[in-house]
Amino acid sequence: MTDENKIVIRDLNLWYGDKRALIDNNMDIRENKVTAIIGPSGCGKSTFIRCLNRMNDPVEGVRVTGEVRIDSKNIYDKDVDVVALRKKVGMLFQKPNPFPMSIYDNVAYGPRIHCTRDKKKLREIVEESLRNATLWEEVSDRLDKSALDLSGGQQQRLCIARTLAVKPEIILFDEPCSALDPISTGKIEDLIHELKREYTIVIVTHNMQQAARVSDYTAYFLLGKMIEFGKTKELFENPKEKETEDYITGRFG
Amino acid sequence: MEGLDRMDAKVTDKLGKAGLWLSALFIILTLLAVLGYILIRGIGVMSLGFVFEMPRNNWREGGIFPAIIGSLIVVGIALLFSTPIGVGAAVYLTEFTREGRSTKAIRIAADSLNAVPSIVFGLFGLALFVFYLKDFTGGPSLLSAGLTLGFMILPTIIRTSEVSMRTIPFGEKMESYGLGATKLQTIWNIVLPGAIPGIVTGIILGLGRAIGETAPIIFMVSLNPIIPKSILGSGNTLTTQLYFLAMEGISMDVAFGTALTLILIILTLNYSARRLNRYLSRNLKR
Ligand SMILES: Nc1ncnc2c1ncn2[C@@H]1O[C@H](COP(=O)(O)OP(=O)(O)OP(=O)(O)O)[C@@H](O)[C@H]1O
Ligand SMILES: [Mg+2]
Numbered sequence: 001m002t003d004e005n006k007i008v009i010r011d012l013n014l015w016y017g018d019k020r021a022l023i024d025n026n027m028d029i030r031e032n033k034v035t036a037i038i039g040p041s042g043c044g045k046s047t048f049i050r051c052l053n054r055m056n057d058p059v060e061g062v063r064v065t066g067e068v069r070i071d072s073k074n075i076y077d078k079d080v081d082v083v084a085l086r087k088k089v090g091m092l093f094q095k096p097n098p099f100p101m102s103i104y105d106n107v108a109y110g111p112r113i114h115c116t117r118d119k120k121k122l123r124e125i126v127e128e129s130l131r132n133a134t135l136w137e138e139v140s141d142r143l144d145k146s147a148l149d150l151s152g153g154q155q156q157r158l159c160i161a162r163t164l165a166v167k168p169e170i171i172l173f174d175e176p177c178s179a180l181d182p183i184s185t186g187k188i189e190d191l192i193h194e195l196k197r198e199y200t201i202v203i204v205t206h207n208m209q210q211a212a213r214v215s216d217y218t219a220y221f222l223l224g225k226m227i228e229f230g231k232t233k234e235l236f237e238n239p240k241e242k243e244t245e246d247y248i249t250g251r252f253g
Numbered sequence: 254m255e256g257l258d259r260m261d262a263k264v265t266d267k268l269g270k271a272g273l274w275l276s277a278l279f280i281i282l283t284l285l286a287v288l289g290y291i292l293i294r295g296i297g298v299m300s301l302g303f304v305f306e307m308p309r310n311n312w313r314e315g316g317i318f319p320a321i322i323g324s325l326i327v328v329g330i331a332l333l334f335s336t337p338i339g340v341g342a343a344v345y346l347t348e349f350t351r352e353g354r355s356t357k358a359i360r361i362a363a364d365s366l367n368a369v370p371s372i373v374f375g376l377f378g379l380a381l382f383v384f385y386l387k388d389f390t391g392g393p394s395l396l397s398a399g400l401t402l403g404f405m406i407l408p409t410i411i412r413t414s415e416v417s418m419r420t421i422p423f424g425e426k427m428e429s430y431g432l433g434a435t436k437l438q439t440i441w442n443i444v445l446p447g448a449i450p451g452i453v454t455g456i457i458l459g460l461g462r463a464i465g466e467t468a469p470i471i472f473m474v475s476l477n478p479i480i481p482k483s484i485l486g487s488g489n490t491l492t493t494q495l496y497f498l499a500m501e502g503i504s505m506d507v508a509f510g511t512a513l514t515l516i517l518i519i520l521t522l523n524y525s526a527r528r529l530n531r532y533l534s535r536n537l538k539r
Contacts, residue, residue, distance in 0.1 A: 055431060060351060087433035097424035099443060109442070110432040159428070166432055 006031040006170065006200040007052060012066035014047055014056065021047045023225045025066075029217075034192060034201045036211035036232065039221035040247070045204040046094075048221065049172045052202065053089035054082055070170070087114060090163035094175040096155040098147035098162075103139050106147045106158055110166035125165050133161035134191055153184025160191065171195065173203040177210065189214050208248065212236055220244045288516070295513030298506050304514070308478050312504045317511055319478040323395060323488035324464055324518070326481060327474075330399025331406060331463045332456060339410030340445075340452055346411075347418040348440055363408040374405045375469035383473060391485030398470040399484070405469055406459030413458065417451020418444055453530040457523055464519060467492040491515045 007029035014022040021044050029035050037045045047056065054075060056062045067074045075085055087110075099106050107126040116122060126143070130136040135157040139150070147158055156176055163171060173192070177185040192201060192214050205211050211218055212232060219229040220243070228235060228244045239245040306316035342359070350356050378401025382390045390397045421444050429439040445452075474489050476497040481488035489497075491511055498508040 053431070055427065058427070058430060083433050083435055086431055091431040093424060093428065093431075095424060097422060097428045099425060099428070100447065109429075109434075113432070113434050113438055113442075162428075162432065 004031045005029065006070065007202075008067075008069040008072075009051075010067045010069070012048075012051060012068060013064065014044075014051060015061075015063045016059070017061040021224050022051070023223075025226045027219060027226060027229055029200065029202060031200050032196055032198070033216040034196050034203060034214050035217045035219065036215035037202065037204045037219050037221060038206070038208060038211050038247075041206070043221040044224040045221055046174050047224075049091075049174060049202055049204055052170070052172055053086050053091055055086075055091060057082065087166050088168055089170040089172065090166065090168035091172045092156070092159055092163060092174065092176050094178055096152065096159045098150070098155050098158055100146065100148055102144045103147045103150070103158060104143040107161050107165050109162060114166055126161075129161040129165040130158075132164050132195075133157045134187060134194075135161055151184070153180050153187060156180060156184070156188060157191065160188075168199065170200045170202070173201065175204050175206060178206060185210070208236070220247060222247075291509060291512050291516060294506070294509035295511075298510035299513065303510055307480070308507075312498065312507045317478070317491070317494065317507070317514065319480050320489050320491045320494040320511065321514065321518070323474065323481060324490040324492070324515070326395050326484060326488065327399045327402060327470065327490055328460060328464045330396060330484060331402035332460060334400055334403035335407045335410050335459060336452075336456060339407050339455065340414050342407075342411045343414035343418055343448075344440055344444070346415050348436070348444065360412075363411050367408040367412075370468075371405060371466050372468040374401055375472055377401070378404065378469060379472045393473040393487065394485050395474070395481055395488045396484045398473040398490070401469050401473065402463040402466060405466070406463050409459045409462070410452075410455040413455030414448060414452045417448040417454075420451075421447045449533050450530055453526055453533070457526045460522055460526070461519055464522070465492060465515070467496050471496070491518075
């Protein structure tokens with residue numbers, strides 16, 4: 001385990017047209033740790049993590065200033081290969097969107113694009129990814145069935161497997177459990193715990209117990225601005241800022 | 254008073270229902286009558302020879318093979334021309350442009366083209382393909398006829414493809430980008446497969462219209478039965494032959510036989526396209 005900064009964010013601003021959605025944000029995200037982003041609805045959590053793999057690019061009218069350095073390289077530099085970036089920084093969405101294909105083809109989607117069409121190798125990658133996403137046992141006998149027939153929790157783990165299959169270094173989760181029941185949520189949380197051995201993880205969540213359970217560091221956002229950032233335990237037990245305390249006690253109280 | 258009103262309402266309701274029922278019945282009966290009449294009048298001349306032989310003795314013997322071949326070739330050319338262009342335009346409209354004045358203009362253009370009378374397309378095709386591009390199309394050839402029909406059905410294919418591409422969830426595209434796919438890879442792997450049912454529907458509609466039109470190609474095809482030697486050469490089609498046979502009063506039996514053949518071909522092509530559609534969507538969404 002290292003204690004290096006995997007992602008360094010400096011003076012990050014983002015505008016949707018005229019509307020400023022992120023204001024002068026700075027943050028250091030450590031390697032092989034889970035960093036949680038919390039804050040009220042509309043404060044810019046999703047916007048913020050989408051900046052980490054430039055998923056805001058396809059949105060119309062977006063303008064970004066500042067730096068996001070991953071392994072010391074600013075991903076907003078002109079010479080950055082966005083495709084390679086997204087391969088390195090995978091993303092999971094609030095609502096899982098399995099492609100309307102078989103379970104197998106879903107997981108094989110990324111590898112087919114990036115590295116191999118070799119059948120045997122693909123099989124290995126698919127199995128390994130599904131195992132690491134703790135879905136293998138449940139689907140190994142129906143890999144050729146449509147992914148759309150899986151339950152919501154299974155779909156979310158399938159999407160995780162699909163992301164793992166392109167072998168990223170960082171995984172961004174945007175409220176991955178908000179549509180899931182407690183049991184599926186527990187499975188995803190256990191999985192995140194496993195994944196942090198090999199990956200750097202950033203997770204947006206509305207659920208503060210969840211942030212407390214899964215994360216090592218937590219950042220609190222309000223109106224597009226990061227108010228407080230620190231070790232999860234300290235932030236929850238001893239918030240330094242009044243806004244953070246109000247939010248945490250308001251929710252817990 | 255109240256009782257009377259209720260009675261009135263009941264009677265009106267009944268009358269309304271009866272009216273709707275009658276108009277539905279009327280439509281079905283008309284359709285059956287047309288199809289039935291053509292079937293009865295046309296079935297007499299139907300035979301293998303009618304489908305596979307050249308006409309002889311001024312249509313009194315033999316069959317209508319040249320027109321069947323001509324129709325299939327012309328429609329084939331129309332689809333080969335308009336499908337890639339139409340689907341390409343739809344991809345451009347949905348994936349490469351922002352909603353704005355230019356997309357609106359393209360859409361209005363496509364819709365207006367759809368409303369242009371087919372004889373006007375014929376005139377346009379005559380000017381462009383038969384005269385202006387003569388060296389390339391061979392003048393009044395099957396190629397000119399096919400391209401003219403292709404232009405005519407282009408708006409249909411663009412609009413149906415576009416509508417079905419818009420139904421692809423934004424989330425699916427985002428996830429594809431998130432896995433490191435490029436825009437083209439996303440279009441190829443996610444957008445196009447998902448839009449196939451709509452594209453095939455557009456092709457079916459276009460095909461039905463193309464094979465049934467006479468006016469746009471009347472300037473380009475021969476009225477005499479010729480086995481086409483190449484697409485740059487002359488040929489005739491079922492619709493133009495039908496027109497000719499009926500106008501000149503040569504043989505009403507053969508005319509009805511031609512009509513029946515045309516209807517059977519349209520039904521067969523529709524059925525196969527639907528089968529293909531089901532096959533493709535099943536195999537792409539395995
Ligand atoms: N595509 C967009 N165009 C314009 N404004 C946007 C767009 N996406 C988000 N916004 C605005 O930016 C702000 C931040 O939105 P964002 O989705 O990042 O919030 P969030 O913290 O993730 O909220 P939630 O917890 O509800 O998911 C909001 O005010 C939102 O209305
Ligand atoms: Mg959000």
